[in-house]
Amino acid sequence: MTQPSPLPTISDAPEDLVGAEALRDAVTTRSDTVGEVIARLDAFGFTVGDTRFSLWTFLVVVLVIVGVFVAARLGNKFGHRLLRKVTRLTPLQEVLGEKIVTIVVWTTAVLMGVDLLGIDLTALAVFSGAFGLAIGFGLQKTFGNLIAGIILLMDRSIKPGDVIAVTDMAGNETFGQIRKIGVRAVSIITRDEKEYLIPNENLMINQVENWSYSSRRVRVQIPVGISYNSDIVKAEELMLAAAKGAKRVLTTPPPTVWLSDYGESWLLFTIHCWIVDPEEGVGNVKSDVLKRLWLTFRENGIEVPFPQRDLNLRDSEQFQRLIAALESRGAAPDERGES
Numbered sequence: 001m002t003q004p005s006p007l008p009t010i011s012d013a014p015e016d017l018v019g020a021e022a023l024r025d026a027v028t029t030r031s032d033t034v035g036e037v038i039a040r041l042d043a044f045g046f047t048v049g050d051t052r053f054s055l056w057t058f059l060v061v062v063l064v065i066v067g068v069f070v071a072a073r074l075g076n077k078f079g080h081r082l083l084r085k086v087t088r089l090t091p092l093q094e095v096l097g098e099k100i101v102t103i104v105v106w107t108t109a110v111l112m113g114v115d116l117l118g119i120d121l122t123a124l125a126v127f128s129g130a131f132g133l134a135i136g137f138g139l140q141k142t143f144g145n146l147i148a149g150i151i152l153l154m155d156r157s158i159k160p161g162d163v164i165a166v167t168d169m170a171g172n173e174t175f176g177q178i179r180k181i182g183v184r185a186v187s188i189i190t191r192d193e194k195e196y197l198i199p200n201e202n203l204m205i206n207q208v209e210n211w212s213y214s215s216r217r218v219r220v221q222i223p224v225g226i227s228y229n230s231d232i233v234k235a236e237e238l239m240l241a242a243a244k245g246a247k248r249v250l251t252t253p254p255p256t257v258w259l260s261d262y263g264e265s266w267l268l269f270t271i272h273c274w275i276v277d278p279e280e281g282v283g284n285v286k287s288d289v290l291k292r293l294w295l296t297f298r299e300n301g302i303e304v305p306f307p308q309r310d311l312n313l314r315d316s317e318q319f320q321r322l323i324a325a326l327e328s329r330g331a332a333p334d335e336r337g338e339s
Contacts, residue, residue: 064113072109076102095160095181096153102183141201145184148200153181158203158210163218163278164188165209166196175211177279191281211278217250218278222286224293225266227303232259232267235302242292243273248285250274265307 079101084094152158160178166188167173176190185197211218222243226235236257243255255273262268275285297304313319 068109068113072106075105075109079105096150099150099153099183141199142184145200148204149181149183149186152186152200152203157213158186158208161279162213163211163216165211166190166198175278175282191283216276216278217274218276218282220249220273220275220282220285222271222273222289223260224269224271224290225263225304226269226297227266227305230267230302234300235269235297238296238300238302239269239271239293242289242296243271245292246273246285246288248275248277248280249289250276264309266305 080098083097083101158164158178158181160180162178163175164178165173165175174190174192176188176194176196178186179189179195180187181200185199186203188196188198190196224239226232239257240255243249243257244251249255250273253274255271258270258272260268260270271289273285273289275282294304296302
């Protein structure tokens with residue numbers, strides 16, 4: 001004799017998210033009115049595997065996500081402030097410590113959110129393959145830039161305050177000071193107050209010109225041209241004096257002057273001088289030296305020549321005819337005037 005099949009029990013029914021179910025039970029025991037509202041919201045939903053999703057579940061998930069986000073932001077700020085007060089780290093170590101604190105806080109917040117919701121990750125097995133692949137491709141660059149930023153901070157090749165050369169989209173090269181190394185990009189401010197956001201990976205795989213990696217000293221080259229008739233010894237003395245008189249030029253190593261080339265209209269010299277604060281600009285140093293040099297050149301009779309050409313004309317029969325024709329034209333008005 002066959003036994004009747006057992007009736008479905010409550011345990012056979014799909015289960016809600018543990019967090020949403022616990023919150024629903026807690027609220028229902030306290031207020032019947034709110035419990036009825038929750039029951040109506042919970043009536044609309046669908047089932048995936050052994051888990052049921054409803055409007056109430058969606059509402060709880062949104063609340064937990066917002067709460068986790070706010071808690072992570074506040075915890076992140078508190079962790080950064082505590083790190084600055086408690087520890088005595090260098091600026092580079094402080095930035096690295098802040099990154100580690102950020103990663104720990106956000107990882108903890110996400111795990112707490114999953115725990116609060118009581119999510120059974122096996123219930124999402126249907127979507128895990130496609131969803132994981134999409135996340136992998138979408139966040140590949142983000143994680144790459146995050147790891148690259150940590151590596152840059154650990155090997156100290158680039159750090160906040162360094163001055164590096166950057167190239168814009170038009171190919172124009174300029175220099176700027178690193179303001180911040182973020183999770184995704186490095187913030188660089190140039191002298192004209194433009195802020196470049198360069199992905200961390202680019203600074204890892206491309207060549208970077210760092211003006212302050214091992215030393216903050218930068219050599220400034222200033223070309224100066226003088227006339228061939230000028231006293232070059234006196235001119236060199238004036239150039240050195242003008243460079244030494246500039247405020248930002250270092251006395252050690254001292255400025256030097258080199259004769260660089262014999263130009264078409266002038267002798268070309270180059271003044272070499274050193275500065276230790278490239279973030280304050282290079283063009284203003286050149287301007288200061290050249291202005292001082294202009295005044296001293298005028299006082300000492302050193303000429304800065306204009307471009308000039310010597311024109312040599314070869315004598316020929318046609319050239320003589322041209323001269324004769326020009327002379328006859330010049331003489332004709334005089335004869336008319338005398339008559």
